[in-house]
């Protein structure tokens with residue numbers, strides 16, 4: 072699908088960036104940061120004052136219910152924009 076970067080292609084983009092794409096170091100660094108943000112990272116299960124989960128990138132706490140009620144599992148961190156994977160966090 073031209074013009075669309077699919078999630079499954081991102082690891083290849085990352086590998087290409089890491090092994091010798093002809094870009095300046097700072098450009099590579101910012102592109103890598105974008106790829107890492109677009110690749111879903113698992114949320115960290117950690118007790119905080121407002122809930123049980125924190126962002127794997129910036130450590131922002133996500134608000135969740137202490138009573139097991141379903142809460143909004145946001146797809147992206149509202150603080151840093153990291154894409155989130157909630158698969159193993161039920």
Ligand SMILES: [Zn+2]
Nearest residue numbers: 126129148151
């Ligand atoms: Zn974050």
